[in-house]
Amino acid sequence: MPLNKRRRPHRKSRQGCTECKARHIKCDELRPSCANCTISERQCSYPHHSPCSPKPAPAPKPAPDLYASILEPRPTEETGGKGPHTPRVDTRFTLFHMICLHHADMHMHDYMALQGSGQPIIEIALRVADTAPFLLDQVLALSALDLSGKERPANMTYHREASELQIRALSLFNQSTEGISDTNRLALFLFASLLGIHVLRETLVHHSHGTIATFIEEFLRYLRLHRGVRNFINEQSWDQILQSELRPLLHLSHLATVVGNLTPGNETSKLKAFLETYDSGSESNNACQDALRWIQWMLDLAKQDISSESLAIHATMAWPLVISEEYIHAFHQHRPEALAVFAYYAHTLYRYRSFWVFGDSGSSLLCLIKSNIGSFWLRQLDRPVQGTIDSLTC
Incomplete structure (x- = not known):
């Protein structure tokens, strides 16, 4: 069955927001605004709880910028600690994701304009998939985004998958409580870099044809995200990255x-x-x-x-x-x-x-x-x- 004709199954979310239920997509139930609504800039609201619910839904608040989390200080190895409980994100992989992984394996050097193979990036993403799953999701998201400009008539399907994978990557990143260390420094650096390219492309393609005011606001949003890599890449970290398997790139x-x-x-x-x-x-x-x-x-x-x-x-x-x-x-x-x-x-x-x-x-x-x-x-x-x-x- 063609990719663009197939409707993906989704698991019902009994406590999901009104928008996700109307769109028949799985809600991650993050409050005050779920990841789906934040990325698509929709007004997120939750239905009133039934009498058997333990407590009423909180009053609606302005939706936070999901991207802003990359700018927030990450916990250190010393402080560590767990944040407030958030619903777990579905991390299952499908045949569609395997298509994206294969495309990344074959063409990442091209769509990332690398002077060398993108294999080290993929190997790192697979190696840390259990401890930093957000990196693999972002690798797949950027691959799907590239495919969205090539695979007609399934381009809309690829673009939707790219957005959903990015949402999942951001949700996993937000839920991560591991401190910055030698074991995840490469993953964090690559995640921020790949996410930056992804958002730059979406900013330039979708917001450069309107007004200068709209473009500037969106470009500033992109800047806040991409420059977030500086939050955890200091001089010492950068020296270590330069001596890693990423050095040829x-x-x-x-x-x-x-x-x-x-x-x-x-x-x-x-x-x-x-x-x-x-x-x-x-x-x-x-x-x-x-x-x-x-x-x-x-x-x-x-x-x-x-x-x-x-x-x-x-x-x-x-x-x-x-x-x-x-x-x-x-x-x-x-x-x-x-x-x-x-x-x-x-x-x-x-x-x-x-x-x-x-x-x-x-x-x-x-x-x-x-x-x-x-x-x-x-x-x-x-x-x-x-x-x-x-x-x-x-």
Whole structure:
């Protein structure tokens, strides 16, 4: 039976929320908002308990951001401790999941733009499946997301499975009480990285064609998630990761050190010169200059290997991790100088639009920026960016 024709069975949830019951999907019964409703941004509510129920349902509260959990400090090995009881998540695997695992085994190097095999990632996910099951679920989720853009007419089925696997991974991560240690550091690093790529793709594909305000809010949400990797990867942890079996895949780190010792390129020189003399009356100018320096770093890093786009793609995905909180604040405020800097990032997304995570988001974002910063700021952009904007039909 074709994948898109088959209706997956689900186990009944007697205490599940109203939305999940209406959608005929299993509810994890997390309160005040279950994972399904949080991810799909639905209003989560629970039916009133029957007279035989031990206590009434709590009053509805604003739905929490399920992604925000990755930003919260994880318990240490010393403190440990168990959090409040939460319902167990169904961790069964199906034939569909095996299809996704096979696709990851065969094609992860391609859809993650790796300069090497993705086998070490899969091996780690399988090795820690009993202690850190959220990693395997996220591996499968990203694989399903890639398949959703290829396997027609079953693409909607794959996309739905990608979302459900991501929900399950996040739920398992939220329920994890194990402290950060040498045994799970790689799993946590990979989980945050894979989840970041997943959410970046969904953000760029689904929110770059609307308004600049909507995109900025969603991009900030993505930033909070992806930058969460910094919460548990300190210098010592990073050194240990670089010496692990992931080392062949982390070439960006070595080349970043090389680029740091080179004379920066001139792709951003025009806007750089303008910002150095621009009196914005705001502290955001310094933050924007710093973000522009990181843009130049990103472009210089991409030039270290022109034989493939892999390095450039990973350099592009690294930029959101290195910009300052002050720049993010200016971007949130829609400051024109912040949007002008972001135009260079959008231009890079456009340049590497063949990578499925970026797609056509670059051209859409350049058009949004063009309509929001006006001709004065457009004239301050360097020629390649300005030329691309002029060539687009916005």
